Amino acid sequence: MRVDIAGASIFRLGMLTERMRSRVLRVLCMLRKFGKLLMGLFPWVRSRNGRPGSVVPVFGxxxxxxxxxxxxxxxxxxxxxxxxxxxxxxxxxxxxxxxxxxxxxxxxxxxxxxxxxxxxxLAANGLRPKHPIRTWSRAYTYDGLPYDLVPLEDGRLRPELSHTVIEERDADGVVRKATFKSRREAKGFERKLSAKGWKVVIEYEPGVPHEVADLGVxxxxxxxxxxxxxxxxxxxxxxxxxxxxxxxxxxxxxxxxxxxxxxxxxxxxxxxxxxxxxxxxxxxxxxxxxxxxxxxxxxxxxxxxxxxxxxxxxxxxxxxxxxxxxxxxxxxxxxxxxxxxxxxxxxxxxxxxxxxxxxxxxxxxxxxxxxxxxxxxxxxxxxxxxxxxxxxxxxxxxxxxxx
Known part of the structure; x- marks a missing residue:
């Protein structure tokens, strides 16, 4: 008996909730239509963020x-x-x-x-834009090598080699000298050539620190x-x-x-x-x-x-x-x-x-x-x-x- 009563109560509550939901939807629909009518007659609304008396448009x-x-x-x-x-x-x-x-x-x-x-x-001079800043690709050349400039959070610029530069090949086209962006990239190059049966010897030389100067737009x-x-x-x-x-x-x-x-x-x-x-x-x-x-x-x-x-x-x-x-x-x-x-x-x-x-x-x-x-x-x-x-x-x- 208790189960039946509980089930009936839930059913009646469900019916009441559905009826209320239907009424709320009808009211919301009427408000939406009324709002569209107002926007058609008065397409400008008061700005909450602008100066007093300013208006913001409704676009499109x-x-x-x-x-x-x-x-x-x-x-x-x-x-x-x-x-x-x-x-x-x-x-x-x-x-x-x-x-x-x-x-x-x-x-x-x-x-x-x-x-x-x-x-x-701007970022390099302490004026960091609010929107995300992308890397400046091939910003300058130093010692014959192209460099990107990566903006850091503190406003500094970090130079990075733009891409691998093949500097010397022999008569058969075999790479004798190259400069890589990173040690990882050099290792990948070594594995690729070793898989072809070539003997590869890579000597690591640290990059020469240099200042970024005379940048031009x-x-x-x-x-x-x-x-x-x-x-x-x-x-x-x-x-x-x-x-x-x-x-x-x-x-x-x-x-x-x-x-x-x-x-x-x-x-x-x-x-x-x-x-x-x-x-x-x-x-x-x-x-x-x-x-x-x-x-x-x-x-x-x-x-x-x-x-x-x-x-x-x-x-x-x-x-x-x-x-x-x-x-x-x-x-x-x-x-x-x-x-x-x-x-x-x-x-x-x-x-x-x-x-x-x-x-x-x-x-x-x-x-x-x-x-x-x-x-x-x-x-x-x-x-x-x-x-x-x-x-x-x-x-x-x-x-x-x-x-």
Whole structure:
């Protein structure tokens, strides 16, 4: 009898729990619908972390990819970083997997390898970026051997041989002298040749300690940085209020590989005091603005290397709006907020081709100055290689596309 009563009690309790669960689900569903309605009417919410009165945008929707405009309900999609992850970004917009993964191989990886040099310089001078820093591959050459620079937690740099270097072979092609990264690698080389019946004698000589000096940065202001700046602007535009996204169709086609009739992204040497006043030194910045006459954006990398993007000159709604996003490289703080349009002047077309080399070197001086403002005391960068246009990697992609 007790078992039956206990079983009946459990059954009745289960029924009550299921009824309550059903009611809770109905209430949650109603709240969700009500929340979507509110977000549609008022797409801005008060920021808890920003300044008083600042607002943070709700980026993107689950309707279409902000880059290729494919309907997301028909494809696999995920979150794409506005500021790429290698720059320390965390805010995302919904984007299709094709664009999300494709951009990484197309141009983000190239820019990441250039930015890692600047990150290592900062870390070596006590300004360690918040995001993980990768090894600077083939940072310099000493005594004819290539070395990587591995950043340590205390800010020091540890030189490591980049790869095994075969220094001498005999007439038959047999290796007579080689330098290895480690004793373990040398042992593996010895075992491989011994398995082939060769007699191998390895003499271990400790590496000669040396100081890392006269490091230089080889920057390429090419198509990859332009494409990254354009992509950041397009993703940030998803947070603009009242933007008719059809106005961005031409810029989207350019990002997806269609050659533009006229260039739309330019390296910008202008002083943008209105933007600089809203960020800390060395911060990454994106500013986008729409007016009835145009849509444009400005992107700053490390607060120093600045690009201007013509996103659209198609007429649009009468309402103007603007948005700024800042990412502090050193602290990792990332914020986006709505603000009154700054109505910035445009960058003149053809600027990259007509300017001499000095203004480009000035950009690196801006980087040095801002690093000193954040506490670097002996930062001294030299520009060993300065190139414009396409990098070797982009040239290879163009040849593959042509074939």
């Amino acid at each position: 929707t689950n309707e279409e990819c902000p880059y290729c405009t494919v309907a997301l309900r028909d494809v696999d999609f995920g979150g794409d970083h506005i500021f790429p992850e290698f720059m320390g970004g965390s805010k995302k917009v919904p984007a299709c997997d094709v664009c999300n993964h494709g951009f990484g191989g197309a141009f983000e990886g190239v820019v990441a390898r250039q930015f890692q040099m600047l990150d290592v310089f 080889g920057l390429t202001f090419g198509s990859e940085m332009q494409e990254l700046a354009l992509k950041i602007c397009l993703s940030a535009c998803t947070g603009l209020v009242g933007l008719e996204h059809e106005r961005l169709s031409a810029a989207r086609r350019v990002l997806c590989g269609e050659p533009p009739e006229e260039p739309i992204v330019f390296l910008d040497f202008s002083e943008r005091a209105e933007i600089d006043a809203r960020r800390k030194p060395l911060s990454h910045v994106v500013y986008v603005e729409q007016t009835p006459q145009r849509v444009y954006g400005v992107v700053q990398f490390y607060g120093s290397f600045q690009y201007y993007c013509y996103l659209s000159d198609a007429p649009g709604a009468a309402r103007s709006s603007a948005l700024i996003g800042c990412l502090d490289v050193l602290t990792g703080d990332e914020r986006f907020e709505l603000l009154r349009p700054l109505d910035l002047s445009g960058a003149p077309s053809g600027l990259e081709c007509s300017r001499p080399e000095e203004p480009y070197v000035e950009l690196l001086s801006r980087f040095e100055e801002q690093a000193k403002q954040r506490g670097a005391s002996h930062l001294d960068l030299s520009l060993t290689n300065l190139t414009f246009g396409a990098t070797e990697e982009s040239k290879g992609r163009q040849e593959d596309d042509g074939s």
